[in-house]
Amino acid sequence: MFYLRLARGYRAPDLGRWLLTATAGAVVAGFLLRSLGRAMSDPLGTGDAVVRLLWCIPPLAAVAWFAAVAARAVPAQRPERITGLIAAGAGPARIRALIAGETALAGALGSALTLLVFLVLRNDIADAALAAEVGMGVALPAAAPVALLALVPLVAGVAAAAAVPVPEALPGRGPEPARHGFHVLRIALPIGLTVTGVALEAYGLRVGAAENTRLVRLPAGLGTTDLAALGGWAATALGLALLTGPLLAGAGRLLALARPTPLRLLAGRGLTAEARRLGPPLAVLALTLAVVLTVIRYWADTPGTADLLPVVEAGLLAGCAVAAVLARLAEIRTARQGVTDTLLGLGAAPRLLYGAVALRALTAGTILLVTGGLTALLGAATLS
Known part of the structure; x- marks a missing residue:
């Protein structure tokens, strides 16, 4: 009841x-x-x-x-x-x-x-x-x-x-101080994973690697690939996903450099402040879409290998990732409502606030295009 x-x-x-x-x-x-x-x-x-x-x-x-x-x-x-x-x-x-x-x-x-x-x-x-x-x-x-x-x-x-x-x-408790930066280890670890993964994949895809006996048969009709190439791609994908948050924060700081306009200042500060909360769901979404597009491209190049079960699972994973991003965006919007009301009370034009949101979305989309595109490109090379 x-x-x-x-x-x-x-x-x-x-x-x-x-x-x-x-x-x-x-x-x-x-x-x-x-x-x-x-x-x-x-x-x-x-x-x-x-x-x-x-x-x-x-x-x-x-x-x-x-x-x-x-x-x-x-x-x-x-x-x-x-x-x-x-x-x-x-x-x-x-x-x-x-x-x-x-x-x-x-x-x-x-x-x-x-x-x-x-x-x-x-x-x-x-x-x-x-x-x-x-x-x-x-x-x-x-x-x-x-x-x-x-x-x-x-x-x-x-x-x-x-x-x-x-x-x-809880009432009576002040909000915890926001942490906008990332620890140096939080940045060094994904960079190390990405570099190591790229090196491993390059080693696995070297000339003459096809004669290597360390081949792994992939599920869902995706053929076989070299173990080093597969491990390298996995490390690179994980590293790029972990780099999404620091890249968002860095892009926000770049937007606010060199005597920024009010539009750039609002967009940059907002992106830096929300990088910790927005980074993980966007990273999962970019990784999921990259894997899905890579698999679809492989199935398109090799007809008759597609399996229905992975297709349905990929749709569920992508749907959960999109829904999680929307939920996190709604949470951030609610948390920033006080800041928005204050800016409007000080005389800020609504067009300025909408422009800052659009600029943040464009910057975040560019970062996701780079990380997701690189993940998909390396994945396609692994499956080729």
Whole structure:
């Protein structure tokens, strides 16, 4: 009943966050149930069941990450809701548990809908193409789907509980001092990873590397590649992703150099201030899109190698990344509302504020184009 009372005060962002979590949970539940159906249909001893379960880990991690980002934005977007809960006697642990329970409830609803569709398809409705996917004709153990589907709300709820910054939103506590810079190790580590990765990939793609016996067969029909090239690309992709935040902060500082205009000053200071919060979701989005575009290019050059399961998983990963970026942007917009109101009260033109937002977006897009494009280029070289 308490969750129903909270739902009565939902706004469009709350409903969107809840529905997106339920939808993503339903898709992941579909992957889990498909692996269960194939495990019941395939003969014993094939060993493919473990591989199919491993394919469910990336989308499950994507749902957990989106749940964490969305839950973190709740106290900033709905401060009156948090204040009301505190006034009613709820402490930080109770508030964190409520937000986690709300997220877990959305994941449970999506999983339940998928289970209903799964059971309906098993009732002699699925055609021959789906019979093996749902394990038609084989007795379904009652505990198996319940145990698998419990992973979705459990992982989403735990991720949401760990991400909610409740102490920052408690009344009477001043905001923690913002840290705009990055430690030297935070910058040196991704640079070292990027340089090492490029060197490893160059070694793996050297002339005569095709005769090397250390080849790795990639999943999803992506052929084989050299182990050094694959490891080098992975290190480079991780390094470029970790460099996104420092690059955003550096670009913001460059915008504010050399007697900047008010437009450049607002855009640069805002980008530097939000680089820590905006960097991780943008890095994940750029990395996801780079991998997806690389795989699509390989499949286009080698017809007949595409697999449906990785396509659906890639769509889910990209959707979770986009939704996480939107949630983080909404959180930042709410956090900067006081600064915006102050500037408008001092006589700043709305056109100036919109121009600063556009300049920040253009700068961030350029950085993502460079890091994501380099990741995709090196990935294409690895798969060629």
